[in-house]
Amino acid sequence: MQHDVLLDYELAVTQDNYIVRALVKLTGQLPDNGARTPLNLSLVLDRSGSMSGEKLAAARSAAAFLVRRLRPEDVVSVVAYDDQVQTVAMPATGDSQQQLPREIERIESGGSTNLSGGWLRGRELVGEGKDDHKMNRVILMTDGLANEGIQDPDTLARLCADAKKQGVTTTTIGFGSDYDERLLRKMADAGGGSTFYIEREDQAIGVFEEEIEGLLTLSAQNVAVEIKPAHAVQLVAIHHDYPLTEVGNGVKRVELGDLYAREPRSLLVEFLVPALGEGNAVSIATIVIHAHVLMASGAIERQRITLPIVGPLDAEGRRDPEVQREVVLSQAARARREAREMSDAGDIESARRILREARVRLSQHPEQTPLVMENAEDLRVMERTIEHADAYDRKYMEQRAYNMSRGKAAYEQKLSRFNNPGKPPKPPEPARRVRPPKPPK
Numbered sequence: 001m002q003h004d005v006l007l008d009y010e011l012a013v014t015q016d017n018y019i020v021r022a023l024v025k026l027t028g029q030l031p032d033n034g035a036r037t038p039l040n041l042s043l044v045l046d047r048s049g050s051m052s053g054e055k056l057a058a059a060r061s062a063a064a065f066l067v068r069r070l071r072p073e074d075v076v077s078v079v080a081y082d083d084q085v086q087t088v089a090m091p092a093t094g095d096s097q098q099q100l101p102r103e104i105e106r107i108e109s110g111g112s113t114n115l116s117g118g119w120l121r122g123r124e125l126v127g128e129g130k131d132d133h134k135m136n137r138v139i140l141m142t143d144g145l146a147n148e149g150i151q152d153p154d155t156l157a158r159l160c161a162d163a164k165k166q167g168v169t170t171t172t173i174g175f176g177s178d179y180d181e182r183l184l185r186k187m188a189d190a191g192g193g194s195t196f197y198i199e200r201e202d203q204a205i206g207v208f209e210e211e212i213e214g215l216l217t218l219s220a221q222n223v224a225v226e227i228k229p230a231h232a233v234q235l236v237a238i239h240h241d242y243p244l245t246e247v248g249n250g251v252k253r254v255e256l257g258d259l260y261a262r263e264p265r266s267l268l269v270e271f272l273v274p275a276l277g278e279g280n281a282v283s284i285a286t287i288v289i290h291a292h293v294l295m296a297s298g299a300i301e302r303q304r305i306t307l308p309i310v311g312p313l314d315a316e317g318r319r320d321p322e323v324q325r326e327v328v329l330s331q332a333a334r335a336r337r338e339a340r341e342m343s344d345a346g347d348i349e350s351a352r353r354i355l356r357e358a359r360v361r362l363s364q365h366p367e368q369t370p371l372v373m374e375n376a377e378d379l380r381v382m383e384r385t386i387e388h389a390d391a392y393d394r395k396y397m398e399q400r401a402y403n404m405s406r407g408k409a410a411y412e413q414k415l416s417r418f419n420n421p422g423k424p425p426k427p428p429e430p431a432r433r434v435r436p437p438k439p440p441k
Helices: 054-069 100-105 115-128 153-165 181-191 201-216 321-344 348-363 370-388 391-405 409-417
Strands: 002-011 017-027 039-046 075-081 085-093 135-142 169-175 192-198 218-229 234-238 244-248 251-260 265-274 281-294 300-312
Touching: 002 300, 002 321, 017 281, 017 300, 017 321, 039 054, 039 085, 039 115, 054 075, 054 100, 054 135, 054 169, 054 201, 075 100, 075 115, 085 100, 085 115, 115 135, 115 153, 135 181, 135 201, 153 169, 153 181, 169 181, 169 201, 181 192, 181 391, 192 201, 192 251, 192 391, 201 218, 201 251, 218 234, 218 265, 234 251, 251 265, 265 281, 265 321, 321 348, 321 370, 321 391, 348 370, 370 391
Parallel strands: 039 075, 039 135, 135 169, 169 192
Antiparallel strands: 002 017, 017 265, 075 085, 218 251, 218 281, 234 265, 244 251, 281 300
16 A cells, blocks of 8 residues: 655745645555455345336346356355345355356335345345455445334434444445435445445446446555644645544544555645744654554555654745645535525525636646546536536536545546447536436336
8 A cells, every 4th residue: 555645835825834635645555466356245236116217227227237247256246225134145155156146137126225135135245255465345325215114314323333343334326316325325434435326327337347347456444544733733624535533632534445556645734833943843743643554465464554744844835736736626526515505595696606716726726637627627527507407407516516525536537438438528518418318208
């Protein structure tokens, strides 16, 4: 696991303090021998009445695709649920379940939604074969509209958190315009996985490619960053939106989850540092990284890396382009979420203003990378259309805000490709419509 810290700072308006931004970058590495962590997965499909039609078709297609991509040593089980929970396939390796994709594709919709029962059964099946040298994960595919069993979001999140402590993580995948994104995000955050949104059936494969590519390039698990400001230094903001806890004595712990070789992790932290005299070496903070790292032997090694953040600060300041890019992208993520909340409350003009300000910041960034340009164009379209935004638009805004607040640039690029399936974006001419067309009514 490689690590780096980039610093960016400027003298505050009052000139009594410096505003210092530290970008912590973590990059996963696969062993040179090509080893990867074997998978122990349970695919949990919601087949309730609310999932009937295109949503269930997308879930079936994605689950069958995943099973076909597994290696012989990987273990998979499949659960389908409505008001009843059915074990479609017990845990077994891919070689012994060659007919499983066809069995998945025969799953049909049923009654009400016992989400907790489905997840608990998947958790149980993963637990039967749990191995600290495997990736043990429940992948829940649902619209999240639970009306049977445990329905309280906090209780469901606690169940996922307890499973994570025992080495079983949870990824959630939401379907359709009415899925409960807050519930599914809460479960994924507590469970140490990711959350995704699928609007149309033809998006399902792309989302599962994203999840599978991550699982296959696992580099470290349970990555956490502790931030301890130096004396008289204030921790002003943590720009990326990860689960956060107070450790005590001013120390905050940020849970980044798993680290994949194909998806670096970033954490942008902002401090207010007293001006002690130009050019002096100033102690800003101590960063401590905790992780369970995959070794070449296949063993998991617990590592603790301590990084002192020290910098000579002067009145001229220092602008780092990569740090500044993370600033404007995180501001864009926050703008999407705030604009959606204001739009829901009927304050369309404020929503437009927030989107416009974020778009201008992106447009003025000195490095117009494809990702920056595409996000600026996306904000422009949202600003123009937000007054008439429907349920699909709102879910889309929420997912994009989540992606950028977690630094999920790879998934962002997959969303862009859905405009022209199979074709990457063509900068510097971003697509004029960046969200997929709505399905026919």
